[in-house]
Amino acid sequence: MSQPDKAKKLTNLQYHVTAEKGTEPPGTGKYLYNRDKGTYNCIVCGSVLFSSQAKYDSTTPGLMGWPSFSEVASSKAVKLITDNSYGMTRTEAVCQKCGAHLGHLFDDERSPTGQHYCINSSALDFASKKTGKEPK
Numbered sequence: 001m002s003q004p005d006k007a008k009k010l011t012n013l014q015y016h017v018t019a020e021k022g023t024e025p026p027g028t029g030k031y032l033y034n035r036d037k038g039t040y041n042c043i044v045c046g047s048v049l050f051s052s053q054a055k056y057d058s059t060t061p062g063l064m065g066w067p068s069f070s071e072v073a074s075s076k077a078v079k080l081i082t083d084n085s086y087g088m089t090r091t092e093a094v095c096q097k098c099g100a101h102l103g104h105l106f107d108d109e110r111s112p113t114g115q116h117y118c119i120n121s122s123a124l125d126f127a128s129k130k131t132g133k134e135p136k
């Protein structure tokens, strides 16, 4: 089998999350407990969104079932949009480059930065860092 896999085909869940602003069931995401070093890229367009250095284990009730990041990889990586759906006002995080829905940003005093990006694993594609160099 030598299929070209340049254009990544999304699973139903990946499509539901990124295109339909869905949320994966808490505790099910494949990157929830990932501790490898590398970058988390947009599953749709490959844009670098988060660094493994900003990933942390959230202990905040209600926000514990998804990968947590304290900051974005660069200020241009993620776009924030006010989301008034479901009778709540939340801050939606989308990919700046392609507009894919990623998750939400919350204020969280338990986060190292006070900010908590609660991101669906389904919106992310992890690229492991194998340079042998410890990232600072």
Ligand SMILES: [Zn+2]
Residues within 6 Å of the ligand: 042, 043, 044, 045, 046, 047, 095, 096, 097, 098, 099, 100
């Ligand atoms: Zn994207």
